[in-house]
Amino acid sequence: MADSGVTDEPGTKDDVHRAKTEGKELSKEEKQRLRKEKKQQKKNKEKKDEKASHESEKKKNKEEKPVSAAAPASQPPTQPSTQKAPSAVPAPAPVPVPVSETPALADKPAKTKADLKAERRARQEAERASKQAATSKPKAPPNELQPVVKRLPEHVQVDNPGVLKKLAKKLERQQTPGCNAATNAKIPLRLDYGYKVSLFSHLHQYSRKAPLTQQLSIPSTVIHPAIVRLGLQYSQGIVAGSNARSVALLHAFKQVIRDYTTPPNEELSRDLVNKLKPYISFLSQCRPLSASMGNAIKYIKKEISNIPSQCKEEEAKRKLLSCIDCYIDEKIILAAKAIAKSSIEKISNGDVILVYGCSSLVNHILCEAFEKNIKFRVIVVDSRPRLEGREALRRLVQRGISCTYVLISAVSYILPEVSKVFLGAHALLANGYVMSRVGTSQIALVAKAFNVPVLVCCETYKFCERVQTDSFVSNELDDPDDLIVTRKGKTQLEHWQDVPSLGLLNLVYDVTPPDFVDLVITDLGMIPCTSVPVVLRVKNVDQ
């Protein structure tokens, strides 16, 4: 230790080397500190003379240096971490000093070791005192010790008033550029409705009786009419289901692109993306966007941005429209065909297949299997309040498939009869969890208990890079009034809002862990649940 203090420059290297061997934290801090100091040096290039003079003073006085302002900031965090290695405490001290003092080194020949030590300690004390006197910098310690915290999406921070204010401001700023700038038209903010159960108070809860169109002008000029129509259809549930929503979204975007004209002095590739942003905010307020919709939007935005600037408007529009058609053909229609082909191999004669709710893909598979004259029967499980199973039942029976219909409360009674479970998915998360209609994880769990294979069918465009292990963090809250039912003229929950301790919760999605899923059938083939990140990686590389 004493040896290292003889000459400053070799001491630096030794210190850093020792720091590396002593512990990772130290080296990281030191590296960050070094980086900061280098930045400081670049900034203060003009002040180098002053620096030199300051440094000479420093050498003599060992007072606080304005130059190495980074040094005091980085010093305190090193102090708690280096409690175990007290010898290293003074070691960081000379590090900033020699770095900044190297130009001035020539001036200062050797001083005695003891003097240097004393100077260092005095400096340390002065800096510690100054740090305690001044307000602490909260930024510095967490940044150095933890990785950067990811910014939470705002749709899961509804209970944070600051985030809501930011969202309102963002909507105001997102006026469609160009039209009606004078009237200051903006996307309205949809207000939440009713009491939210505390565990889910960070999510939006809207009422179907208060549509967003209430706050829009009737011949909607701010938002393209096709988008308004789409938003209405989403919020009223007329277009429901992951595939249907994506197709309807792309159809509406096609109409937007057809009606789009590039304003003068603007480029289509940049302006069209800006035009789409307020529409997407509007749609996400009508109903939170699904993972498939998110992927479709990303694709479109990428395609629009990739349009070369010398491309003429008509040609660009044609190209975009054909891209959209291509996307739908590939990712939805052909994918469905491929999945059906793979799934039919898994369905054999005499099978009893259990399906839950109404998944367009699963229905398609079953209809295709029936066309191939495989003898099987289907048990449709349904749940309130959506009762989507009735629609699935109708479609299957219309084709001639023999079906049984039960509610989810009877799942454990009929599972002994079932040979396979086919489930549809809303999204497949990057950690292998399946996000689907609420109730799916229950069915998968019970099926696992009965050793019945669970097969999830999902196209690859629904694969999502999100990671979630529970259904609380990110979900969707549907209209709580849907839970109210009238039987024999009596509506018990009619005045639920008046009861202060009562909250109605209408969840839409839940996540199923990959342990309960035996196979995922995608258009890329049949993969286990844990291979989802591989698929995502391959997709990203392709693009």
Added chain:
Amino acid sequence: MELQAVLMAAGGGSRMTDLTYNTPKPMLPVGNKPLMWYPLNLLERVGFEEVIVITTKEVQKMMATDPKMKIDVKMKLDVVCIQEDGDMGTADALRHIQQKIKTDVLVVSCDLITDVALHEVVDLFRAHNATLAMLMSNAHEFTETVPGQKGKKKTAEQRDFVGVDQSGKRLLFMANEADLEDGLSIRKSIMRKHPRMHIKTGLVDAHLYCLKKAVVDFLADNKSISSIRGELVPYLVRKQFSKTTNSPKIKDDAENQNQKTNDNFTYSNQRDNTILQPQQYEPLLQLAQERSCWNDHRGDMSEAYHGGKLRCYVHIIDQGLCCRVNTLAAYIEANRLAPKLFEEPAVHPSAVISERCQMGSDSIIGALCQVADKTSIKRSTLGNSTTVKEKVKVTNSIIMHGVTIEEGCNIQGSVICSNAVIGRGADLKYCLVGNGQRIEPEGEVHSHKHTK
């Protein structure tokens, strides 16, 4: 552009000729505003910027001079004049302006006074991609005694039979009592598709329609349809359930339905199947509907909307004001209710009212009025520039512009049109005094229509 607004202001007011023989109906004062100001205000409030107004030359002239219209209406009014005596129906008028119609239309009648949330009607039109969406309201009985009517005679109103489905939104059946001679017959196809139908008779049609552009084009080809309410709407409602594939069947349908205009309809039915169907039925929309797990009905094997492409919807309001001013009784009712829609001061700032005047809280005094001492004005409307001398008692009455009421008069439950002069000491009960008429002093008129 999503919707174009069209205001039909060419109507003659055939059911209130006493009021309209001098003033055209759109300019009749209701709460001291011209009648057509109310629908225009409604359109302006929801965000329309342009309105096509179909009216007569006379009304156009009056519009230009009326202060309320000039100042308050900020939208761009595209006035289209038609012949007054041309006997043009509303559908004919729509055909007349077919060139101006580029998108779907919202047709409003000039005599509609309502505070309905218009987005409810338009949302039905948008969400279900409907061909027609209209507004109706549960009618209220008129409680006021109508002047000029001797006794409480109930007018023989022709009832409308309106059939809606279980949700109360889809329009299944519409017929007027006049058209149903033997009885109400409902086709089996409707009953098969919608086994539960609610038939309502007490509804008032607000004459507010959202129509697809294809309907306007259809009107251009079918010149036989002349009234939107009387012919077009029942036709569209029927067409929802007609079989479009078999032409002989269509003939049968026409014969069963409307026996009056049989021939015209059979001809048009065969041709218009292509016109009223949406032309390019977008494959993507079809795909989205197939993949969507939504159905508007349950219990049978058919898909959403039973595969029908033509859909008619109605929004029925229970609360709120919605009245059509097409009879005298409605006019009186509107005068009482319309001022409540707006937060305007009851007394116009330019009116001169003496302190010893007793004015009720639900009376409206127009601009430049002069009301002298010892007068009592209760539940009445005074138009602009009226002069009321001393010791006059006005109750439950509507007094239009420029009227002079001499001293000591007693006016109760009456309607006094513009520029009339009521002589001193006259006693009017439940009367209607026409334009520019004079009532002699000390005259006593009860339940009489004093017109030219």
